Amino acid sequence: MVEVPAAETAEPTAADWAAAVAAVHGLPAGGTVLLVCHVNPDGDALGSMLGMALGLRRLGITQLQATFPGATAGSGDDGYAGPPEVPEPFRWLPGLDLLVPAADAYPAPDLFLCFDAASASRLGGLADRLGTAGAAVVLDHHASNTRFGGIHLVDPGAAATSVVAEGLLNRLEVPLDAEIAQCLYVALATDTGSFRFDMTTPAVHEMAARLIATGISPGVISRRIFDTRPFGAVRLYGDVLQRAKLEPEAAGGVGLVWTYATLDDLARHGQKPYVLEALIDSVRCAAEADVSCVVKQAGPGEWAVSMRSKGAVDVSRVAVALGGGGHRLAAGFTGRGSVDDVIGSIRAELRGA
Numbered sequence: 001m002v003e004v005p006a007a008e009t010a011e012p013t014a015a016d017w018a019a020a021v022a023a024v025h026g027l028p029a030g031g032t033v034l035l036v037c038h039v040n041p042d043g044d045a046l047g048s049m050l051g052m053a054l055g056l057r058r059l060g061i062t063q064l065q066a067t068f069p070g071a072t073a074g075s076g077d078d079g080y081a082g083p084p085e086v087p088e089p090f091r092w093l094p095g096l097d098l099l100v101p102a103a104d105a106y107p108a109p110d111l112f113l114c115f116d117a118a119s120a121s122r123l124g125g126l127a128d129r130l131g132t133a134g135a136a137v138v139l140d141h142h143a144s145n146t147r148f149g150g151i152h153l154v155d156p157g158a159a160a161t162s163v164v165a166e167g168l169l170n171r172l173e174v175p176l177d178a179e180i181a182q183c184l185y186v187a188l189a190t191d192t193g194s195f196r197f198d199m200t201t202p203a204v205h206e207m208a209a210r211l212i213a214t215g216i217s218p219g220v221i222s223r224r225i226f227d228t229r230p231f232g233a234v235r236l237y238g239d240v241l242q243r244a245k246l247e248p249e250a251a252g253g254v255g256l257v258w259t260y261a262t263l264d265d266l267a268r269h270g271q272k273p274y275v276l277e278a279l280i281d282s283v284r285c286a287a288e289a290d291v292s293c294v295v296k297q298a299g300p301g302e303w304a305v306s307m308r309s310k311g312a313v314d315v316s317r318v319a320v321a322l323g324g325g326g327h328r329l330a331a332g333f334t335g336r337g338s339v340d341d342v343i344g345s346i347r348a349e350l351r352g353a
Ligand code: AMP
Pocket: 116, 118, 122, 280, 305, 306, 307, 323, 324, 325, 326, 327, 330, 331, 332, 333, 334
C-alpha cells in the first residue's frame, strides 16, 4: 500500500478555519489587507482572489489591495485601465478595480491572503509579505502545496481554490451576490475544464448551482473565457499544432505527445502569451498518448511547461522533480535551455515514472 503523507490529503481543520476567520475579524480599524495570487494568473487564481476581495469589501473593509507578481499599471489606452498582465478573457471580472501594480502593494499589510499558489516561489517578490504581514492565510488546493505561510486553508480534495474561498466567505457570513459569484464561477469552470474533469463531484455541481442561482449567466461567461480568441491566435495554433510530435514508446509505452511555441511564433501572429494557455487542450486529445506537453517560451532559454495525463502517469511527480508543481493529471514547471533540453528532461523523468 502506498503511504500518502497526511499533509497531502488533509482538508483544513476546524482550527484552521477558525484561525482564518479570527484573522479577518481581528483586523484593527483601518487595517490593511493584501490579496495575492500566483504569477501568470489563470481563472482560478484571479477568480478566487477577486471573489474573496469583493467579499471582504462587503464586510466593510476598505484598505484592500489585490495583485500578483509582475502586475504593472495599465495605460487605459484601450479602454481597460488594469494591469496588462491580466489575460484579456478575464478583463471583465468584477473587482478588477482592486488590482494594484505589484510595486505599489502594501509592504507590511495587517492581513495577507494568497490564492492558488502551491509554493511561495509562485508569489515572486510578493512572497516577502509572508514575513512582514500581521497574519498570512494560504488558500490553495494543490497536493504539492509546501505548507508555507501561517494559516493553511489547503484542500487537495477541492476542485479549485475558489471552493476554499467560498468556504471562508461562508464562515465569514458574506452572502454570495452576482459579482462574487461571477468570480468564483470563472475559477471553478477554469479548473474543472468546464465541469469535465474527474474532480467534478456532486459538491462542485452544488457550488455551481449556488453561484448560478445569484443570476449569473454560465453561457456568457463560458463564451468569454473559453470560446473567444483573436483570429491571429487561431492561425498561431495551426502553426504550433502542425509541429506536434508523437512518441508512442515514451513514458514506459503509454506515449507522449508534445509541441512548443516560441516568442517568434507569438510575434509572427501578433499574439500575447496568454493565448497559448488553451493550447494544451488541443494537444492532449491525441488518443495515442497518455501524457501531453506544451513548452511555451517565456524568455531567452526559459520555458513555461504545461503537462497533462489521462491517468496512467502522475505528471505532478514529474513537474515537482523538475522544480514545478501541480496536480496528478495537470502540472507544470519552468524549463531552461533549449526545447530539446526541456523535452529531454521530461522524457527522462517519464522513464522513471
Ligand atoms: P498549466 O499547465 O499552466 O495550466 O498548469 C497546470 C497546473 O500546474 C496548475 O495547477 C499550476 O498551478 C501548476 N503549475 C504550472 N506551472 C507551474 C510552476 N512553474 N510551478 C509550480 N506549479 C506550476
